[in-house]
Amino acid sequence: MSHTDQFPAGGGPERAPGSHAVVVAGAGPTGLLLAGDLAAAGVDVVVVEKRPEGISNLTRAFGVHARTLELLDARGLADELVTTGQVIGELRLFGAIPFNIGALPSRYPFLLVTPQYEVEKLLLRRALKNGAVIRYGTEVTGLDQDDDGVTVAVRTDEGDTTLRAGYLVGADGGRSVVREALGLPFPGKVVIRSVALADVKFTEQPSLVVRVHGTGDAFGFIAPFGDGYWRVGGWDRAHRGEPDDSPVEFEELRAIIERAFGSDFGMHEPRWLSRFHSDERQVPAYRVGRVLLAGDSAHQHSPAGGQGMNTGLQDAVNLGWKLAAVLDGAAPDALLDTYHSERHPVGKAVLRSSGLNLRLAMAHNPLEIALRTVRKLVVTHVRPVTRQAVGEITGIGYSYPAARGAHKLVGKRAPDLTLDRGRLYEVLREGRFVLVLPQEAAEPTGLDSPGRQKRLVVTHRADGDSGAPEAVLVRPDGYYAWAGAAEESALAAGITPWVG
Incomplete structure (x- = not known):
């Protein structure tokens, strides 16, 4: 019996009780977008999420780049999402390097600053409308795969049980149980600890630009949400050993922002404060048999440039149509190998570019500061480098490998014809x-x-x-x-x- 016989895309009578074509672990943005795409294609998909039902009120990621907005446009979601946040046409990194994204050849030539929960709301609504099933309070504890499918062990309030699936996708974050159950390494390192975050109001309103600025011993960033609140974040070398669960004092963050920018802009009324650390890691294989990894389960990036959530959403877009085609019998199973060959290099490139941006923000010694100065001059005055840098940050510059002899357009992003x-x-x-x-x-x-x-x-x-x-x-x-x-x-x- 073939996998398409045992796990047909739809929910027909052939399906064995308790089995699904696809199980997705994780109801974050990556998992929800993937589930919505699969359900729209008629695939029987269930999402398991260990959190209780309800969207988190923490903003976490806050930037949606142009390429992601284009892909959300292809799902009828982008224009609605734009109304939830602030449109930004320029990024100003390290106090002086301008990245003008207002001239992008895109319907969305800007960065949209909006809370992650606004993205999740739209993706959840679409997934449910298309017929995806979301099971909250359901945690993956293990897996066992064979030639015909995957048995997924899960824990619920009612006890331990299993689900059977044709394919399992781990979109369950940086501490992915799915990745660990596969025994895959997650090589990399912690690149920065104890970054303090808050959403605050300002008395002195800066211009509507996303800024990152560092002094060597500290750096800060600010970004407007458009609702009167700004996301602020800061890192101080003196506090770099604080654990993530160490409380953030408002005065601590205010002092960092003042050191980084020369002003605290009259920060007040924080609606939440938190602390986090950032890893740079990437799994060596995005596919192991019938199990695939996407989003933070497969790669983690520094926060510089705001590319983490965007990269995960683009993973989901790449994977969704391929899984649907294989399950429909329209494509061979080998098509799923191209998910790794196309998305792994992109994840690696994002690691490189976001890591460089973070290290420049943290520049401390004279050599690092000199490199930052050179970077500013090159990015500002050498047009090919400027285009490449903007393309990497916004995602529109990435393309996929093409076969030898193929037309030069093959693998490149298609504009909105x-x-x-x-x-x-x-x-x-x-x-x-x-x-x-x-x-x-x-x-x-x-x-x-x-x-x-x-x-x-x-x-x-x-x-x-x-x-x-x-x-x-x-x-x-x-x-x-x-x-x-x-x-x-x-x-x-x-x-x-x-x-x-």
């Missing part, structure tokens, strides 16, 4: 591949089989961009799968095994 059916990212809400043809081109023959039409949308460009290739095939996650002449488009769709 204007089509005869609307915008590309509106069409992508159907969760299918999109074949985009020139305005005058006829639809290719040989694409009328029910299976192909189920997984393929054919549309035409409406903006007349003469610089674009004649035809492009866009993956469900918004990256180019193929580009070339219009007369070859039927062949392109036909040789893509998970399309036709």
